[in-house]
Each structure stands twice: as C-alpha cells, then as structure tokens.
Amino acid sequence: xxxxxxxxxxxxxxxxxxxxxVRQWWLSAGLGAAFLLVAAAIYVGAGGVVLLRGSGEAGxxxxxxxxxxxxxxxxxxxxxxLAATLLHPGDAELLGxxxxxxxxxxxxxxxxxxxxxxxQFAPIGAPAVVASAVGLxxxxxxxxxxxxxxxxxxxxxxCATALVLLLAVRWMGLERVRSATASANLVLGAxxxxxxxxxxxxxxxQEGLGSLLSGTTNPSGRVAHWPPWSWMARALLALATGDALxxxxxxxxxxxATVVLGAAAVWVGxxxxxxxxxxxxxxxARATRVASRCAVAERVLRRLFPAPLVGLILKEFRxxxxxxxxxxxxxxxxxxxxxxxxxxxxxxxxxQAGLDEMFAFTVLMILLVLYMxxxxxxxxxxxLDGRAFWACLVSPxxxxxxxxxxxxxxxxxxxxxxxSMVCLAGIALRAEASTIGVLLSAVSxxxxxxxxxxVGISASxxxxxxxxxxxxxxxxxxxxxxxxxxxxxxxxxxxxxxxxFGASKWPEHATAIYLVGGGISALVTLLAVxxxxxxxxxxxxxxxxEH
Numbered sequence: 001x002x003x004x005x006x007x008x009x010x011x012x013x014x015x016x017x018x019x020x021x022v023r024q025w026w027l028s029a030g031l032g033a034a035f036l037l038v039a040a041a042i043y044v045g046a047g048g049v050v051l052l053r054g055s056g057e058a059g060x061x062x063x064x065x066x067x068x069x070x071x072x073x074x075x076x077x078x079x080x081x082l083a084a085t086l087l088h089p090g091d092a093e094l095l096g097x098x099x100x101x102x103x104x105x106x107x108x109x110x111x112x113x114x115x116x117x118x119x120q121f122a123p124i125g126a127p128a129v130v131a132s133a134v135g136l137x138x139x140x141x142x143x144x145x146x147x148x149x150x151x152x153x154x155x156x157x158x159c160a161t162a163l164v165l166l167l168a169v170r171w172m173g174l175e176r177v178r179s180a181t182a183s184a185n186l187v188l189g190a191x192x193x194x195x196x197x198x199x200x201x202x203x204x205x206q207e208g209l210g211s212l213l214s215g216t217t218n219p220s221g222r223v224a225h226w227p228p229w230s231w232m233a234r235a236l237l238a239l240a241t242g243d244a245l246x247x248x249x250x251x252x253x254x255x256x257a258t259v260v261l262g263a264a265a266v267w268v269g270x271x272x273x274x275x276x277x278x279x280x281x282x283x284x285a286r287a288t289r290v291a292s293r294c295a296v297a298e299r300v301l302r303r304l305f306p307a308p309l310v311g312l313i314l315k316e317f318r319x320x321x322x323x324x325x326x327x328x329x330x331x332x333x334x335x336x337x338x339x340x341x342x343x344x345x346x347x348x349x350x351x352q353a354g355l356d357e358m359f360a361f362t363v364l365m366i367l368l369v370l371y372m373x374x375x376x377x378x379x380x381x382x383x384l385d386g387r388a389f390w391a392c393l394v395s396p397x398x399x400x401x402x403x404x405x406x407x408x409x410x411x412x413x414x415x416x417x418x419x420s421m422v423c424l425a426g427i428a429l430r431a432e433a434s435t436i437g438v439l440l441s442a443v444s445x446x447x448x449x450x451x452x453x454x455v456g457i458s459a460s461x462x463x464x465x466x467x468x469x470x471x472x473x474x475x476x477x478x479x480x481x482x483x484x485x486x487x488x489x490x491x492x493x494x495x496x497x498x499x500x501f502g503a504s505k506w507p508e509h510a511t512a513i514y515l516v517g518g519g520i521s522a523l524v525t526l527l528a529v530x531x532x533x534x535x536x537x538x539x540x541x542x543x544x545x546e547h
Contacts, residue, residue, distance in 0.1 A: 037487050043127035050135030063132060064224040064233040067153075068195070070125045071229040074157040076192045078117040079185045080329070080478075083161050085113035086269060087169065087177050106269035110262070114158040120479045123486070126150065129236070136240035145239055145247060152254050153232055159261035164188060166268040173420055182329070196339060198223045202348065219257035228257055250361035308397055316381060320413065330413075333372040336365045337421050343427075359429040361432045363439060365444070366425065370418040371489060373445050377410040378454025379481050382462055382536075389462075399459075400537035407455040407533055415447035442496060445521065449488055449528035456532020457481045490527050495520040 049062065061165035086109050134144060164187060170182040224230070231254040301310045320326055340362045382389075382403075392402045419440055426436040461477035499517020501511035 001057060037483075039043045039123045040059060040489060041487075042124050043131045043248075046131035047135050051411060058466025059101050059136060060237060061224070063136075064230060065237055066128055066132060067229045067236065069232040069253040070121075070128070070153060071124065071157055071232070072192050072195060073121055074117065074154060075161060075188055077121060078158050078161040079165065079181070079188060080115070081117040081120075081183045082110070082113035082158065082165055085116075086162060086165060087181065102270045102273040106266050106273060110158070110265065110269075113162070114154055116479075118154040118156060120482050124481055125153070129153075131238060132236065136237070138240045139242045142239055142247075145244070149232070149235060149239070149247075149251070152251060152258060155262070156205050156228055156232075156254055156258045159258055159265055161188060162265040163261050163268065166265055166272060170268055170272060178323075178526060181216060182327075185329055186332055190335060193335040193339065195223055196336070209369055225326060231257075289371045309401055309405055311403060312392075312397065313409050316406055316409035319414070320377065320409070325378070330373050330376045333369045334417070334421075336369050337362070337425075339365055340425075348490075355429045355431075359425060359431050362425040362429065363422070365419045366443065367489075367493070369421065370443055370447060371450060371485065373417055374410065374414040374450035375454055375481065375485055377414055378407065378451040379458050379478060381406040381410050381455055381523070382458040393543065398537070399540035400533070403455060403459050403533050403537045403540065406459075407451050407529070409453040411436040411448050414451060415444045418443040418447055441503050442521070444492075445525045446489065446492055449492065449525040450485055452529030453485050453532050454481050455490060456534075456536040460532070462540070462543065486522065492521045496526070 046066070048057070085104070111425045129146065129150065133143065165181065165184045169177060170186040172180040172183065224233075232249055235247050235250035235254075238250055250440065251528050291322050298310060298314060302314060305313070340358055344358065422436060422443055425431070457480050461480070495517050502513040502517075506513065
C-alpha cells in the first residue's frame with residue numbers, strides 16, 4: 001500500500017515537473033548545469049581538504065566534522081519540506097476516505113518530504129562524502145555501501161525533524177499549525193546554532209587558513225564526536241579501511257535510532273490524522289498596526305516609484321511582518337551572528353584570536369545569515385499571495401511590476417539586516433571605515449542577486465494549487481533556487497576574494513585588480529537580477545490559472 005501511495009505522489013510530481021520544463025526548456029538545462037557545477041566544486045574542494053588533512057588523527061577529525069555539518073544541514077533544512085508534506089491539506093480528505101491506513105499515509109508523506117529535502121542538499125552532501133571516501137582510500141569494491149550510508153544520513157535527521165514537528169502540532173493544536181511549525185523551526189534552529197557554537201569555540205583563527213587545512217589536528221569542540229553524527233563518521237572511516245563488518249557495526253545504532261524516531265513520528269502523526277485532517281490552520285489576529293510602521297518608508301518610496309508600485313511594495317512588507325512562520329524562519333539564522341561573540345566569552349579564545357581574525361569570522365557568519373534570509377524571503381514572496389494572486393494578474397499592473405515589487409521588498413529587508421550586522425560587527429571589533437564600506441556594498445549587492453534568483457525562479461515555477469503555511473513555493477523552485485544561489489554566491493565572493501588576494505600580492509596594481517573584481521561581481525549580480533526576474537514575469541504573463 002505504501003508503494004502505491006509513493007507511486008501516486010511520484011507521478012504527480014513528475015507531471016508537474018514535465019509541465020514546467022517542457023514549455024520552458026531552460027529550466028531543465030539550468031537545473032542540470034547548476035547541479036553539476038555545485039557538485040563539481042564541492043567534490044574538488046572536499047577532495048583537496050582530504051588530501052591536506054586526510055591522514056592519521058587529522059583525517060579522523062575531518063570526517064567527524066564533515067558528518068556533523070551534513071547532519072546539521074539536513075536537520076535545519078528539512079522543516080519546510082516535511083511541513084509541506086506532513087501538514088499539507090491537499091489530499092488529506094482523499095486519503096481519509098481511501099481504503100488505507102492512516103499510518104501508511106504518514107509514512108508516504110515522510111518519505112516524500114525526506115526525498116525533496118535530500119534532493120536539495122544532494123549537490124553538497126553527496127560529493128563531499130564521495131570525495132572523502134575516495135581520498136581516504138576506500139576500496140572500490142565497497143563503494144556500493146555508500147548508497148545505504150547516504151540513505152541513512154538522510155533518514156535519521158528527517159525522522160527527528162518530523163517527530164519534533166508533529167509533537168509541536170499536537171501540543172499547540174491543529175488550528176495553530178503555523179505557530180507550531182514556527183516553534184519547531186525555532187527549536188531546531190537554536191539547537192543547530194548551539195551545536196555550532198560548541199564545536200567551533202576552539203578554532204585556531206589566529207593561525208590562518210593554512211594551519212586549519214594542514215595535517216595537524218583541529219582542537220575544536222568535542223561535539224563532532226558525539227552521536228548521532230559520530231555513528232556515520234565511524235562508519236565512513238571503517239569503509240575507508242575496507243572493514244565491512246566495522247561499517248555494519250557502526251551503522252547499527254543509527255539504524256535503531258532511525259527506526260525508533262520514525263515509529264514515534266508515525267504514531268503521533270496517525271493520532272493527529274485520526275482527530276481530523278491536517279490543515280493549514282489559522283493565524284490569530286494581531287492588534288499591532290503595521291501600517292503606522294510603513295508611514296516613513298511610504299513617503300520615501302513615493303518619491304522614487306509610482307504610487308501603484310509603492311502599494312505593492314508595502315503590501316509585501318505587511319505580508320511578511322504579519323506572518324509568524326516566515327518571520328521565525330527569516331529571524332532564526334540571526335543566531336549565527338552571535339556565534340563569534342559567544343566564542344569571545346571564552347577567556348582562552350580571546351587571548352588567542354585577535355580582532356582581525358574575529359572580524360573575518362564574523363563576516364563569514366554574516367554571509368551565511370544573508371544567504372539564508374535572502375533565500376527565505378525571496379523564495380516565499382510569490383507564494384504569499386496564494387490563490388489571491390489572480391488579483392495581481394488581472395489588475396492594471398504588469399506582471400513585471402509585481403515581480404519587481406516582490407524583489408525590491410525582499411532585497412530591502414535582507415540587505416537592511418546584513419548592513420546592520422556589518423555595522424555592529426565593525427564597531428564592536430574596531431574595523432577600518434574603508435573595510436566596512438566595502439563590505440556594505442558587497443553584502444547589498446549579494447542580497448540583490450540572491451533575491452533576484454529567488455523571486456525569479458519562484459515566479460517561473462509558481463505553486464498556486466494548494467496553500468501551505470511552511471511551503472509556499474514548488475519543490476522544484478526551492479531546489480533550483482538553492483543550486484543557482486550557491487553557484488552565484490561562489491562566483492561573486494570568489495571574484496572578490498581573488499581580487500583581494502591579487503591586490504595583496506601586487507599592491508602596485510591594486511586599483512586595477514579591485515576594479516576588475518568588482519566589475520565581475522557587479523556584472524554577475526546584474527545578470528542574477530535581470531534574467532530571473534524577466535523569465536518570471538514572462539511565465540506569470542502566460543500563466544493558466546489552476547482552479
């Protein structure tokens with residue numbers, strides 16, 4: 001019965017993908033190219049790190065740190081996918097009257113959400129694991145064992161996320177699914193950030209990147225050697241030595257934990273399914289007056305744009321600030337900004353790391369926060385209107401104006417957050433004014449490009465058939481946006497990093513090198529904004545409404 005349900009869902013997903021890609025061939029080509037580019041870059045980078053640190057105790061630390069990162073990526077990123085399937089009301093009534101058990105429907109939805117989440121992170125996790133196995137010298141005869149290893153690496157964090165999500169819904173009630181999903185997202189995000197803080201507290205920032213990639217061991221936190229991610233790390237190390245029996249023994253606790261967590265999630269989900277169809281629920285009305293907060297911004301915007309466009313921008317802002325789930329998803333990554341300052345509370349760390357190293361590490365955290373916030377705000381923007389989007393399409397406004405307003409709102413909000421964090425970090429860590437100015441321009445440009453990619457792709461692959469509080473964009477749009485966003489960030493910051501390195505090597509040509517690096521970044525950003533927004537506007541202009 002579960003196989004029948006999975007076949008039904010796979011066919012539905014395949015039909016939606018075929019409908020989108022047959023009419024727009026560039027989506028298939030772009031998806032394939034972005035996946036290959038990101039996967040190749042991750043494989044080369046992971047392989048290089050393994051060559052530098054892949055022997056002895058350093059290799060053991062490296063594998064544990066890599067599996068910790070993969071587990072945290074899956075744990076933090078699986079909430080919207082699992083919420084979109086477990087809590088989706090689309091076919092709940094049909095499944096409720098079908099001659100199947102509720103547990104089968106829950107299992108089917110868990111598998112579907114896990115598969116969508118795994119597909120998004122496949123360009124990162126799979127190449128890193130394969131590169132580590134190859135670099136550590138795993139026998140080719142045992143490479144087939146990487147398949148069950150990868151499946152278990154995906155299922156374990158997904159089952160944990162599903163259990164937390166369903167428990168939150170059971171505790172808060174079916175009528176408050178949005179708040180329950182936001183609470184689960186906040187709890188898991190805080191847990192991920194606490195693990196990150198505990199793990200990186202001992203990083204040798206003062207010794208530079210060369211020492212961190214050297215053959216010496218990294219005296220960071222011991223969290224990387226804790227279960228459940230340490231089970232996967234020990235299994236990969238056993239595979240590298242050709243110990244198939246040790247591989248099976250290492251994975252046995254992970255299999256047991258996955259079964260227990262999955263069974264608990266199915267039991268809770270079956271109980272919720274029996275009480276009533278899992279629906280999107282409602283959001284309690286708020287007494288706050290968002291309109292008063294927009295008064296100053298409205299006066300400024302009216303001097304720059306026509307009144308109808310200003311109305312669309314303000315509507316987008318009100319949608320975001322009145323949505324507890326979206327605000328929690330966008331606000332959760334800010335915890336990463338606090339990581340360097342929490343690390344600085346350690347007296348030993350303050351003595352070892354200087355202000356320059358701390359500021360560089362803080363900038364890295366800001367870039368991570370910027371990427372997540374821009375992706376969340378921009379990818380969700382088109383789906384915020386839901387079934388009411390037809391009002392925008394039949395209004396005197398052009399689809400291009402609607403898409404532009406959504407891009408501008410998400411860009412202003414994400415860049416304002418990044419600019420504030422850069423200023424606070426610069427003041428607290430006594431950075432030079434010129435450095436702060438360059439970073440402000442860089443993060444603003446990166447926010448523009450990331451929001452252009454998110455809005456454009458979500459408009460090109462809209463999801464208006466169903467409304468869900470945690471998943472307002474089609475799975476294909478999330479996967480494609482993630483891959484292209486990573487490729488864009490790598491290209492822009494790679495060009496800026498190369499310009500900085502070249503200017504430090506040849507200071508007599510520093511001005512020309514910076515101009516070239518900045519020009520390349522600006523050109524890539526311009527393309528990342530113009531091309532996706534134009535394609536998204538064309539898609540909405542020819543959209544056939546789904547009733």
